[in-house]
Every structure is written in C-alpha cells, then in structure tokens.
Amino acid sequence: MFDNLSDRLNTVFKKLKGHGKLTEKNIEEGLKEVRMALLEADAHYKVVKKLIGDIKARAIGQEVLASLTPAQQVIKIVNDELTALMGSQNEGLNLSGPSPASIMLVGLQGAGKTTTAGKLATLLRKQGRKPFLVPVDVYRPAAIDQLQKLAKEISTPVFPSTTEMDPVQICREAKGAASLEGCDTLILDTAGRLHVDEELMAELVNIKNTLQPSEILLVADAMTGQDAVNIAQSFDTALDIGGVVLSKMDGDARGGAALSIRAITDKPIKFIGVGEKLNELEPFHPDRVASRILGMGDMLSFIEKAQNAMDEKKAAALEKKLRKNEFTLEDFRDQMSQVRKMGSLNDLIKMIPGVAKSKQMKNFQVDERELVRIEGIINSMTPDERRNHNIINGSRRKRIAKGSGNSVQNVNKLLKNYAQVLKMMKKINKGGFMRGMGRAMMPF
Amino acid sequence: MIDQLIEIYDIAYEKIYQLGSEIDITNSLDEIAGLLLIILLLLIAGRIRKHRKNKRPAPDIADILQADLPVDAIEPIDSSGTAIEQTPDKIEKSDHIVETVSDKKPETTAPWAEKPAPEPEPIKTIPEIPAEIPAEPAGFFNRLKSGLSKTRQSLSKRFDAVLSGNRKIDDEVLEEIEEVLITSDIGVPTTMELIERISKNAGNISSTDEFKTRLKAEMLSLVDLEYPEKVSTKPRVIMVVGVNGVGKTTTIGKLAAKFTAEGKKVLLSAADTFRAAAVEQLEIWGQRAGADIVKHQDKSDPAAVAFDSIEAAIARNIDVVIVDTAGRLHTKVNLMEQLKKIKRSIEKKIPEAPHDTLLVLDATTGQNAVSQAQLFNQDINITGIVLTKLDGTAKGGIVLSICNSLNVPIRYIGIGEKIDDLQEFDPKLFIDALL
Numbered sequence: 120m121f122d123n124l125s126d127r128l129n130t131v132f133k134k135l136k137g138h139g140k141l142t143e144k145n146i147e148e149g150l151k152e153v154r155m156a157l158l159e160a161d162a163h164y165k166v167v168k169k170l171i172g173d174i175k176a177r178a179i180g181q182e183v184l185a186s187l188t189p190a191q192q193v194i195k196i197v198n199d200e201l202t203a204l205m206g207s208q209n210e211g212l213n214l215s216g217p218s219p220a221s222i223m224l225v226g227l228q229g230a231g232k233t234t235t236a237g238k239l240a241t242l243l244r245k246q247g248r249k250p251f252l253v254p255v256d257v258y259r260p261a262a263i264d265q266l267q268k269l270a271k272e273i274s275t276p277v278f279p280s281t282t283e284m285d286p287v288q289i290c291r292e293a294k295g296a297a298s299l300e301g302c303d304t305l306i307l308d309t310a311g312r313l314h315v316d317e318e319l320m321a322e323l324v325n326i327k328n329t330l331q332p333s334e335i336l337l338v339a340d341a342m343t344g345q346d347a348v349n350i351a352q353s354f355d356t357a358l359d360i361g362g363v364v365l366s367k368m369d370g371d372a373r374g375g376a377a378l379s380i381r382a383i384t385d386k387p388i389k390f391i392g393v394g395e396k397l398n399e400l401e402p403f404h405p406d407r408v409a410s411r412i413l414g415m416g417d418m419l420s421f422i423e424k425a426q427n428a429m430d431e432k433k434a435a436a437l438e439k440k441l442r443k444n445e446f447t448l449e450d451f452r453d454q455m456s457q458v459r460k461m462g463s464l465n466d467l468i469k470m471i472p473g474v475a476k477s478k479q480m481k482n483f484q485v486d487e488r489e490l491v492r493i494e495g496i497i498n499s500m501t502p503d504e505r506r507n508h509n510i511i512n513g514s515r516r517k518r519i520a521k522g523s524g525n526s527v528q529n530v531n532k533l534l535k536n537y538a539q540v541l542k543m544m545k546k547i548n549k550g551g552f553m554r555g556m557g558r559a560m561m562p563f
Numbered sequence: 564m565i566d567q568l569i570e571i572y573d574i575a576y577e578k579i580y581q582l583g584s585e586i587d588i589t590n591s592l593d594e595i596a597g598l599l600l601i602i603l604l605l606l607i608a609g610r611i612r613k614h615r616k617n618k619r620p621a622p623d624i625a626d627i628l629q630a631d632l633p634v635d636a637i638e639p640i641d642s643s644g645t646a647i648e649q650t651p652d653k654i655e656k657s658d659h660i661v662e663t664v665s666d667k668k669p670e671t672t673a674p675w676a677e678k679p680a681p682e683p684e685p686i687k688t689i690p691e692i693p694a695e696i697p698a699e700p701a702g703f704f705n706r707l708k709s710g711l712s713k714t715r716q717s718l719s720k721r722f723d724a725v726l727s728g729n730r731k732i733d734d735e736v737l738e739e740i741e742e743v744l745i746t747s748d749i750g751v752p753t754t755m756e757l758i759e760r761i762s763k764n765a766g767n768i769s770s771t772d773e774f775k776t777r778l779k780a781e782m783l784s785l786v787d788l789e790y791p792e793k794v795s796t797k798p799r800v801i802m803v804v805g806v807n808g809v810g811k812t813t814t815i816g817k818l819a820a821k822f823t824a825e826g827k828k829v830l831l832s833a834a835d836t837f838r839a840a841a842v843e844q845l846e847i848w849g850q851r852a853g854a855d856i857v858k859h860q861d862k863s864d865p866a867a868v869a870f871d872s873i874e875a876a877i878a879r880n881i882d883v884v885i886v887d888t889a890g891r892l893h894t895k896v897n898l899m900e901q902l903k904k905i906k907r908s909i910e911k912k913i914p915e916a917p918h919d920t921l922l923v924l925d926a927t928t929g930q931n932a933v934s935q936a937q938l939f940n941q942d943i944n945i946t947g948i949v950l951t952k953l954d955g956t957a958k959g960g961i962v963l964s965i966c967n968s969l970n971v972p973i974r975y976i977g978i979g980e981k982i983d984d985l986q987e988f989d990p991k992l993f994i995d996a997l998l
Contacts, residue, residue: 155751161929164746229808260847264840313955344748344929346957370892372931
C-alpha cells in the first residue's frame with residue numbers, strides 16, 4: 120500500500136522535463152503526493168500541513184536543475200526539510216553531573232522500556248561505564264523479574280526491588296546501592312503508564328525530583344500513530360525529557376512518529392531500537408529516517424554496515440582482483456564470511472530500497488545453512504584448486520564432495536555458480552558503461 | 564528462487580547505478596552465488612562512493628541529498644566548499660552540476676517550538692469506578708463510555724465546532740472533517756472513502772446532526788461485521804498473537820478471568836518462551852483469574868508447549884485453552900514461521916483448533932496496524948481482533964481501515980489495567996462513543 124514516493128512523484132512530474140521552473144501550479148500535484156506519503160507514515164496532520172507549506176515556499180520559483188528531474192528536486196527539498204526538522208545530527212546521552220549519573224526511562228505500556236534498559240546497559244558497558252539496572256515497575260506482573268533476567272544475561276548488577284516497595288523509595292535506595300557496587304550509571308526502568316494518568320505521572324515527577332537524573336528518555340513505539348504528539352507532549356510537559364528512544368524500528372513502520380515527536384517537543388531522538396537482541400540499539404540518524412519516512416529505504420545504513428564489516432585494505436585488494444579477473448574461490452569464501460559478518464543476509468537484502476516492497480520478495484528467505492555448505496565445499500578443496508577451479512576434474516569433485524559431506528551435484532552447482540560470477544565480473548570489467556541510459560533511468 | 568534473485572539483482576543494480584558506479588550486467592543469476600555477488604557489488608559500490616567523495620564527487624544519491632540547492636541569490640554560498648565538477652566520463656550526469664559541499668547545515672529551526680502546540684484535550688476527571696463493581700450491563704456501558712471518553716470528547720467536540728450553526732457542507736468543512744478523521748488514525752484511504760461517500764449527497768445534508776448520522780452510518784458499516792462462531796467441542800482453543808508490547812499477556816489474563824467468571828475451567832498455555840519473565844507474568848495473571856497454566860523452561864520450543872497444553876486440557880477436562888505467544892514483528896519471516904508451527908502443533912491434537920485466533924492491536928498504533936493485520940492474517944488466518952489501550956487519548960481509528968480491508972471483526976476492546984477491563988466489542992456503542 121505504501122508506494123515509493125519517488126515513483127509516484129516521477130509519474131506526477133513526467134510532463135515536466137528537465138527544464139523550466141517549479142511553479143505553484145505544477146508543484147501542487149506533487150505536493151499532494153508528498154502529503155499523502157507523510158500522512159501514511161503517521162506524521163501528525165498538523166505537522167504535515169506545516170511541512171508542506173514550508174516545502175512549497177521553498178520549492179516555488181526554483182529552477183529545475185539540468186542534472187535532476189523535477190521529482191528528484193522536490194524529493195531533495197522534502198528530504199532536506201525533514202532532516203532539518205529532526206535535527207541535523209545524532210545527539211548522544213547526557214551523563215553529566217555527579218556520579219552516579221541516572222538515566223530514567225519513561226513511556227506508555229508496551230513501548231519497550233525494559234528491553235531498552237537492557238540495551239542501554241549493554242551500550243554503556245561497551246563505552247567503559249558501569250551501569251546499574253533499577254527495576255522501578257512495581258505494578259506490571261513480573262516486570263521486575265524481566266529486568267532481573269536481562270541483567271543476568273548481560274552480567275550487570277541490578278537492584279533487588281520488590282513489588283512491596285515504593286517506586287521513589289526504590290530509586291533512593293538504588294543510588295546508594297549503585298555506589299556500593301562501584302557503578303557510575305543508574306538506569307531506571309519505570310512502569311509503563313498512560314500520559315493521562317495523573318497519579319502515575321505525579322509519581323514520575325517525584326522520582327525525578329528525588330534523583331535529579333541527568334537524562335530522561337521517553338521510549339516511544341515507532342509504530343505510534345497520530346497520538347504520538349499527545350503522548351510526547353504530556354511526558355515532556357511533566358518531566359522535561361532530554362530525548363527520545365524510538366523502539367521497534369526493525370518492522371515495516373515508516374516512523375512518522377519521529378517527526379511528530381520532534382516537532383512537538385523539539386527534543387532530539389537519540390536512539391532507535393532495531394531488534395530484540397540486547398545489542399540492537401543504534402544511534403538515530405535523521406537523514407536515514409527521513410528517507411525511510413518517504414519510503415525510500417535505508418541505503419546509507421547498509422553502506423555503513425558494509426564499511427564497518429569490511430577491512431578497507433582488503434576491500435581495495437579485492438577490488439583490484441576483481442578488476443583483473445582474478446577473483447578466486449578463496450576470495451569467494453572470504454567474501455562470504457565478510458558478508459556474513461554484516462548480519463543476516465535476509466536483513467541485508469531488506470535494506471536495499473525497493474526490495475522489501477516488491478511482491479516476489481515478500482516471502483523470500485535465504486537459507487543461511489546454504490552458506491555454511493558452500494563454505495564447507497570450498498574448505499575441502501586444496502589451495503591449488505581454490506586458486507584455479509579449472510583443474511577440478513571428476514575425481515577431484517568426488518573427493519571434495521566426500522570431504523565436505525555433500526553430493527557431487529552440490530559441488531557442481533557451486534562451480535557453475537562461481538563460473539557465472541566470473542563471467543559477470545568480466546563483463547563489468549569490460550566497462551559496459553551504461554551509455555544512453557541517461558537521466559530518465561535514474562530512479563532516485 | 565532465481566526469479567527472486569533476478570529481482571533483487573535488478574533493484575540492487577539500479578541502486579548501484581545511483582551510487583555512481585559504472586557497472587553493466589545483464590546476465591541472470593543463480594542462487595547464493597548471485598546473492599553474494601550482489602552484496603559484493605554493493606560493498607564495492609559503497610567503497611567507490613567513499614572514494615568518490617574524496618576525489619571527484621559525482622552526483623550520487625548521498626551527494627545530491629547533501630548538496631544545497633543552488634542559485635538562491637539570497638542565500639550566501641560557502642565558497643570554500645564549492646566545487647564545480649565536470650568529470651569527462653560522465654558528462655550526461657554531472658554536467659552543470661554545481662555542488663556545494665557546505666558544512667553549514669540549514670539552520671535547524673523548529674518551527675513548531677514557538678507555535679502553541681495543539682492543545683491536548685482538557686483531561687476531565689473520569690468518575691472512578693470502584694474496582695469491585697459487579698459486572699452488570701450499566702456498569703459495563705459506563706466503563707466503555709468513560710474509557711472512550713477521550714476519544715469521544717475530542718472527536719465529538721471538534722465535529723460540533725466544524726459543523727456548528729448552519730454551515731454549508733463546502734470544501735472547507737470537508738477538509739476540516741478530513742483532519743478530524745485522519746488525526747483519529749483512520750488513515751488516508753479510508754478517510755477519503757468516507758468523505759467521498761458522504762459528499763456525494765452533501766447537497767441535501769443541512770444540519771450537523773444529519774451529517775453526523777450519515778457519517779456514523781458509513782463508519783458503522785465498516786466495523787459491523789458478523790463473527791462466525793466456530794462450534795467447538797471441549798476444549799475450545801484460543802490462540803493470541805500480535806507484535807511486541809501490544810498487551811497480549813494482559814488480554815489473556817482478562818479473558819481468562821472472564822471465562823472463569825462464567826464458570827468455565829480455563830488453562831493458560833505459556834508459549835511465549837522467548838521474552839524474559841513472560842511465563843512469570845502469565846502465571847501471576849493465571850493466579851488472579853483462577854486458571855491453570857502449562858509451562859516449559861525459558862527458550863524451549865513454543866510449539867511443544869502448545870501441544871502439551873492441549874493434551875493436558877483434554878486430560879483435565881478443561882473448557883477453554885488460551886495460548887499466549889511471544890510478541891513478534893509481522894515482518895520477521897522466521898518468527899512468523901514459528902507461529903505457523905505452533906498452530907500446526909495445536910491442529911495435530913484438535914484438527915479444527917484453534918477455534919479463535921485473536922490478533923491484539925494497540926490503539927495507539929498508526930497505519931502500521933494495517934500491515935500487521937494483513938501479514939498475521941496471511942500467515943495464520945486471524946478470526947478476530949482485540950483492540951487494547953483504548954483508555955488513553957488514542958482513537959484507535961485504524962480498525963476502520965482494517966475491518967474495511969480484511970473483513971475481520973473486532974471481538975474485544977481493552978480499556979484499562981484492571982482484570983475486568985475487557986469488553987466485548989459492540990460496533991454501535993463503539994461508533995456512538997467515537998462521534
């Protein structure tokens with residue numbers, strides 16, 4: 120149901136060739152599409168209205184650059200506005216003040232506070248700090264158990280709260296306990312509450328006044344709809360939050376709530392939760408989320424992941440080899456393990472813009488075991504065979520199959536695939552550069 | 564698989580092109596090798612992009628997005644960062660590009676900061692209803708009304724404001740109505756549909772009341788769906804699914820209480836073996852509701868838990884089995900496969916079970932709820948929806964879209980944290996309370 124905005128804009132702007140100006144008249148229809156995309160992404164109605172006005176004001180009268188299509192140009196303006204609105208860069212945690220510093224997590228029920236507490240503890244430990252987890256949710260059944268189990272999983276000290284205790288009392292005692300344990304950062308996991316629940320909101324204010332936390336983070340579900348503005352504003356008014364964690368960003372929610380929350384509170388979004396594992400918390404990058412809200416995928420995250428996993432020198436060497444058509448089975452294997460370092464192939468594929476949306480891809484699954492099998496086959500070859508696959512004859516194939524516990528067919532298949540890759544690389548190297556494709560093909 | 568790979572490949576190829584690399588391949592691909600190649604190419608594309616940035620910026624996607632749009636005479640251009648690039652081998656692309664690689668980001672004005680934020684509706688104190696109130700119809704009605712009062716206040720008040728006096732139903736009014744509907748999370752397509760249906764006959768609608776009645780009727784027609792009750796022998800099996808944090812376990816606790824209050828024997832199946840302390844949470848609800856529980860160890864196979872539960876239920880002559888499942892995002896294919904497996908293991912014991920498969924949706928969720936409902940329905944065939952957290956300011960309007968598109972009825976709504984805060988869904992009451 121959510122078509123890619125750029126496709127839709129391209130259709131709208133087809134009439135406008137790469138010249139002329141964007142005028143009020145010819146931009147109107149395009150802005151309708153932009154508005155639709157933003158609303159479908161759950162950005163708040165009022166926020167969208169204001170944004171569209173700004174975009175219009177900025178776009179009208181601009182000359183369409185020869186290098187861009189009008190659609191691209193409008194998208195660029197939209198993207199700029201969204202990015203500017205969400206803050207131009209990532210902002211980190213504020214842990215100033217006397218030790219131990221405290222981070223207080225607040226939010227609605229089910230937003231993901233407890234999981235985020237565990238993730239923050241993992242992150243802080245990586246940064247060399249000593250976190251201390253404090254379960255303050257005395258209401259929800261087994262909430263304390265949940266945090267204690269997470270704490271155990273990541274071997275982090277946790278305050279032994281009980282449901283009989285008073286939340287403010289827990290926080291007070293936890294501070295002393297943290298110092299005794301030699302910890303420097305308290306992470307307070309408060310109970311989920313509705314922002315209209317005056318009694319429970321007052322409890323949060325009490326905790327804040329008692330502990331003076333250096334950081335108060337609102338944990339909000341990325342799937343939140345129009346109500347995001349009410350939620351964010353209520354929590355911000357009561358507590359003057361320091362920032363926001365947007366959870367469950369690993370689904371297909373477009374995350375327009377990020378726009379709404381930022382617009383209404385002017386507080387930065389600091390992290391996004393991207394999975395159920397405790398290391399799946401990432402810094403928030405406004406530009407990437409902007410593309411996502413517009414339905415344009417997350418290519419930059421993909422590239423960053425690639426760059427993190429790839430050794431720069433190795434990549435250069437590999438590129439050289441590819442250019443010279445010297446891509447051996449050994450390289451193929453190394454390549455494979457590099458790629459696997461980037462995470463699950465299925466997740467990676469989804470990051471390529473457009474893939475997740477295409478019908479055929481919906482149920483596409485890469486069998487990761489297949490990769491292990493390929494690796495096994497290559498490992499069963501001699502170094503000579505890996506460097507020159509042409510010497511692999513029938514009896515060698517049999518040996519390799521036996522050695523790796525595979526059938527000869529599997530070995531054949533791998534060799535065939537590999538040959539195909541080689542062929543392709545050759546083609547690339549011939550530099551069949553896409554002349555004549557022109558700008559029209561540039562899908563943005 | 565090959566088709567799919569070709570498709571990925573096409574898309575990736577397009578993207579690589581965007582990234583400014585110079586690659587041309589037309590071959591089809593084969594299985595994993597092809598996949599690896601794509602990723603390899605992307606890796607290299609990433610490298611090339613990085614490379615380019617240092618040496619000869621080409622108009623790749625990132626640069627285009629970063630570059631300031633030129634020729635705005637009023638805006639000074641940071642000349643130190645300005646570079647005019649013309650790379651001979653890519654004339655058709657980089658021609659005339661004036662790239663300003665300015666460090667200065669456009670000033671982050673937060674235009675909404677100054678503007679008075681949309682006033683949250685004044686919070687009227689809802690008359691507290693004593694917890695031990697006997698479950699009599701009037702109490703239920705009040706509860707529902709008070710639970711929905713936020714929704715009601717805001718929507719209704721705004722409607723009255725929009726349609727006050729003898730205003731004609733013109734475009735302006737329709738736009739305001741559109742705002743009211745969209746801010747209730749009803750969603751753009753359904754809102755358009757509703758408005759279109761009504762505005763067809765807008766000419767002969769004169770009063771606010773008439774308009775409201777018309778709108779109500781249209782909205783009601785979307786959510787008033789038959790629930791085909793599956794006749795079941797003992798035990799009746801109810802499977803509860805949903806994304807993380809929507810309130811599955813709480814809903815199960817409330818459901819269990821409802822059934823035990825009806826004098827039925829209930830067994831809870833702790834098939835959320837993944838989330839920390841999910842079993843403990845369900846156990847506490849089980850004690851509160853007076854229901855048995857079947858559990859395994861953490862991280863054990865949820866399908867096995869479900870299977871054992873059904874077996875135990877048959878042996879113990881239980882009336883209702885409620886299967887709790889771990890929250891999962893509907894886009895995680897492996898987790899959805901696991902859900903199918905749980906369902907299969909239930910079917911092994913009782914072929915027509917689960918008799919009800921309830922999808923729990925959070926009323927604060929926006930348009931993504933549609934995607935959730937679609938994918939869960941596609942994989943395990945949802946028979947009903949439970950809409951939770953209606954006691955906040957969220958309007959839950961997204962259910963209109965879901966009912967509209969999937970034809971799955973809403974069974975229950977959750978309007979609080981108390982054990983009896985679960986109501987059977989009444990479409991008329993719901994729409995009445997909404998407008």
